[in-house]
Amino acid sequence: MPRAQLLTLEELARLGRCFTALGVTRLRVTGGEPLVRRNVLWLLAQLGAILGIDLSLTTNGMRLVQLADSIAAAGVKRLNISLDTLHPARFRTITRSGDLQQVLDGIAAAQAAGFVRIKLNSVLINGINQQEAPALVAFAIDQGVDIRFIEEMPLGQQINTPAPRFYPSAAILNDLTRDFVLHPDHSAADGGPARYWQIAGTKTRVGIIAPQSDNFCAQCNRVRVTAAGQLLFCLGHSQSMDLRRLLRAYPSDDQRVQRAIRTAICHKPQGHQFLHPEIASLERTMNATGG
16 A cells, blocks of 8 residues: 555554543554554554553564564553464464464563563464364463454455355354363453453463354444554444544644544444345455554
8 A cells, every 4th residue: 555545653643642532541553463564663652651541462473572572661561462373384374474483482572571461362264273272272371361262254255255264153162161161251341342251270261252153243342443544433334434634634633633533433333244245345354454
């Protein structure tokens, strides 16, 4: 994407301040892979300096060995690290060239950096890695971190896949209960899409995000801003608001931007459309959505 179409780091920091002025208490920097963005540590420090903000980062873990300490020093309190498999060859296939050991070393570096909480994010795909849930949970327990399993969202080309690729949350839980005792953990509910279970006798929680088999929209309090400045009210809808235009039309009028955001939030839909034919017209894919 041409650089002029992307929000600058200064614009992203400004948006962070605008949202927090409206009462937002949690900011997450995600992607794509946010750590490939030049000078991203400056942005993290700007956001981390906002009083009362719980700042988190989602990453594929490939650069954590080099950056974990700096990320923590910038004010990031929570880290989500993508890990879909513990098999090196399968990891290369899923990530199209990734090095599993590099991510495992990154997880170790993150633990040493002292983040408040570390979570692993795993997408289980039917016919590829759906059998790995117990092994991934065992790894999370060994590392003393949490893990979340996320059903693949049916966006873009995935909606037209003949056989369902997603592995349903009910099957994941069934697989896990053969090896672990899970207790529902309602204390972890924060308005996000995940439901949590505490694994008996451990510090590890298992989360499930089930956009296809569980409509969690009534509890959702999240919105997403893409790298190009589109405010997305729901990943399962096409509606958005052009924040880039506002930021550049009113470079010194934060209140104008805040009023527009407040008005736009009223259009957050009642629920997603993942299970409806209309969503087939939504060509946006997760790897191009950014945020």
